Amino acid sequence: MxxxxxxxxxxxxxxxxxxxxxxxxxxxxxxxxxxxxxxxxxxxxxxxxxxxxxxxxxxxxxxxxxxxxxxxxxxxxxxxxxxxxxxxxxxxxxxxxxxxxxxxxxxxxxxxxxxxxxxxxxxxxxxxxxxxxxxxxxxxxxxxxxxxxxxxxxxxxxxxxxxxxxxxxxxxxxxxxxxxxxxxxxxxxxxxxxxxxxxxxxxxxxxxxxxxxxxxxxxxxxxxTPGQLKKQVGAAVCEVTLVERADTARVLELLEGLELVESPADGTAAGPQAHPRLVVRAPNGMATVSGVIDRLDTAGIDVVDIGLRQPSLDEVFLQLTETV
CATH class of the missing domain: 3.40.50.300 (P-loop containing nucleotide triphosphate hydrolases)
Structure with missing residues (x-):
């Protein structure tokens, strides 16, 4: 100053x-x-x-x-x-x-x-x-x-x-x-x-x-700050990309109790051969991710990828400019 x-x-x-x-x-x-x-x-x-x-x-x-x-x-x-x-x-x-x-x-x-x-x-x-x-x-x-x-x-x-x-x-x-x-x-x-x-x-x-x-x-x-604006969108999310589309229904059952943000039924897959992706809220950060990993591992569900993602500034931008 x-x-x-x-x-x-x-x-x-x-x-x-x-x-x-x-x-x-x-x-x-x-x-x-x-x-x-x-x-x-x-x-x-x-x-x-x-x-x-x-x-x-x-x-x-x-x-x-x-x-x-x-x-x-x-x-x-x-x-x-x-x-x-x-x-x-x-x-x-x-x-x-x-x-x-x-x-x-x-x-x-x-x-x-x-x-x-x-x-x-x-x-x-x-x-x-x-x-x-x-x-x-x-x-x-x-x-x-x-x-x-x-x-x-x-x-x-x-x-x-x-x-x-x-x-x-x-x-x-x-x-x-x-x-x-x-x-x-x-x-x-x-x-x-x-x-x-x-x-x-x-x-x-x-x-x-x-x-x-x-x-x-x-x-x-x-x-x-960028961090403060991202928090306005909500908590971080856990993204799960499955190997087999046939496992989707079973995984949805396993993740019951978590808030579902996105599922393959939302039309996000790139085509019938694309790996299905599910996204759930992760209010406890890595603790939520660890819990998801334990559930899927116990059930023998194979995944391509799983991880924690923070809200992006793009999401903040879209949310705020669409609602005003």
């Missing part, structure tokens, strides 16, 4: 923020805070208000009502000061593909007032930090999608912002490139940079975010 004369000041503070476009309400009074050095994941389906939130916080638009402060400065009344605190990368890399990596970083620096040796030193630091040394003099248009995104994020950090907005930074990237960008974003935490990350990849938020704010239809439907 930051402080002014001993008073706590959040890196980002949003209070009853509203944004309307005519009769359409993109945001309906959202509130949340982000601490210094924290990565906040802002999640929600298309049209939930994620990008609108970023445009308001980065002073690109003005809110209809409510307020937002960045490091204590109001995004409307003190917009110029807010811009000194922040940097932003959109959904697509804002690079000149005809220029080299160093030339693009130099453009970012010059646009923000850096010149001469200070700029050259900063470019050297970023090239090393983001593993760009080998492509310093390579035209950006020849780089992979993941590498271009790393150059884009490096450009956003030329001026050492206190707050970085990343609006769906891995959209369209392959899994390997996405993982590389994840490592880059995770490293920003060590720099003490506050990151607001919008994403539709639930795995991305689960891996990177310290806390999550979930939006749906312009409202906050949930907020907390």
């Amino acid at each position: 930051t402080s002014i004369e001993g008073v706590h000041v959040a890196a980002i503070k949003v209070t009853d923020l509203v944004k309307t476009y005519g009769e359409v309400a993109a945001l309906k009074g959202i509130s949340f805070e982000v601490e210094r050095g924290e990565i906040l994941g802002l999640l929600g389906p298309n049209g939930s208000g994620k990008t609108t939130t970023v445009t308001l916080l980065s002073t690109l638009q003005r809110p209809t009502s409510g307020s937002a402060r960045i490091c204590g400065d109001d995004v409307v009344a003190e917009a110029a000061r807010v811009r000194e605190h922040i940097s932003l990368t959109g959904q697509y890399a804002s690079l000149d593909e005809g220029l080299t990596t160093v030339e693009n970083l130099s453009v970012f620096g010059r646009l923000t007032g850096l010149r001469g040796s200070r700029l050259r030193t900063r470019i050297d630091e970023l090239a090393e930090q983001f593993d760009l040394t080998a492509v310093r003099n390579q035209r950006v248009g020849t780089l992979s999608g993941g590498m271009r995104r790393r150059v884009d994020i490096a450009g956003a950090l030329v001026t050492r912002p206190e707050v970085l907005f990343l609006d769906e930074p891995t959209t369209g990237l392959d899994p390997r490139s996405r993982a590389a960008v994840w490592d880059t974003v995770a490293g920003l935490r060590k720099e003490g940079i506050t990151v607001l990350l919008t994403t539709q990849y639930l795995e991305e938020a689960d891996r990177l975010a310290d806390r999550i704010v979930m939006l749906n239809r312009g409202t906050v439907v949930a907020a907390g």
